[in-house]
Amino acid sequence: DQNKFQAIISHCKEYGFVFPSSEIYDGLSAVYDYGQYGAQLKKNIRDYWWKSMTQMHENIVGIDAAIFMHPTTWKASGHVDNFSDPMIDNKDSKKRYRVDHLIEAHAETLPAAEGEALLAQMDNLLKENDFAGLKKLIEDKKIKCTVSGTSNWTDVRQFNLMFSTQLGSVTDEASEIYLRPETAQGIFVNFLNVQKTGRMKIPFGIAQTGKAFRNEIVARQFIFRMREFEQMEMQFFIRPGTQKEWYAYWKEERLKWHLSLGVSPEKYRYHDHVKLAHYADAAVDIEYEFPIGFKEVEGIHSRTDFDLKSHQEYSRKKIQYFDTEINQNYVPYVIETSIGLDRMFLLTICNAYEEEDLSKDGKEDSRVVMRFPAKLAPIQLAVFPLTKKDGLPEIARELMDKCKSSFFCFYEEKDAIGKRYRRQDAIGTPFCVTIDHQTKEDNTVTIRYRDSMEQERVPLDKVKEIVLNKINE
């Protein structure tokens, strides 16, 4: 539903969640900035992932590796040779397309069986890197450039997705370095450092969150596909031969994590990969039903010993583990869980967004409400004195001071109470508390719940506990 998606994008901008990057210069394609509420929501998601992975698992530790890495890293990882997509340019519109996206978009316009046949044909050609065949397929099917309806194509070429830059001031080839296209390699090259200094025993994991960069060619769909984005990855090191069990374990465990945020299970599905990347012996995507359809949010990959072996070969340093239980030296196998933070953010926004009709007795009324889980909401408690006088702001300020070291609070004394509630609904604040004249008499306040819009009278000194209980649920 494109309309709902557009409404969500507008809402994100209007309420300070996401802005186009450098907007005063008309923006930069596929790059976005997070606003005041977006940055906090994103941090809460990242923290929740980090805590679930590290604090909740005794055998997973976190690191923070640099974005820049020695250029040989990307030879070893296969990115220099393999991290590219076949592209085709339209000669009239001068636009470049990823061949698979172009054909997929066309397949969607065909009757189901015909579309599937086309995709199967494309997959075969992609598997064989048959570029001439791909071009012929595009011409035979009369696939048009969506912008101007023309079908005047160049040849199909490979296009590497890594951004490169120069280290230092000398511009020779040796000083060319890349912005990392994934965070995983920072974990692999530190395997021995962490294993030795942390005295880690297999099986164990290393987690990391951080920016990654890809020169995506098809860059649309808001923050779903960006050129600068953030990943949350965990590499789990295991004994060779146990990869099937651990793959199954993490596949299930990661879906559980998603469901722990209260998303309905029908919104999720697994997509098992048939075509595998060069490093994998099994791979699955966890997909979520966005307003634009089911799309990948997270990947779980059985990476074998590909990465560690390859780094061993390129660095000529032994990267092995001595397993005291079986008295053997080996290069560990790896199960990877890799989730895009920005995609998880988009999921959280899409899942929370609701345009609720509140019309009653012929009187039209509606609200936009963001039903974030309380632990993720950018503001968790809003505090409103009913009026600006009679000592009510002072009581409200006291409550703020009591609560703000434990969770995010927001103070507002302008506008009618109803209007203040609606504004917090749009930001997704789960609790609003109003201090009124009765508070001065009996020390009770009105607490108003975002989801049900119900209000009840509770003791002022219970407010902190009520909010904390909900956040820690």
Ligand code: ATP
């Ligand atoms: P896609 O097929 O969508 O390009 P991918 O299979 O290349 O993604 P991975 O390399 O497995 O993705 O990356 C792991 C996760 O990182 C993805 O599941 C996604 O959530 C996130 N991700 C990858 N590329 C981007 C991007 N350009 N913008 C935002 N998030 C991304």
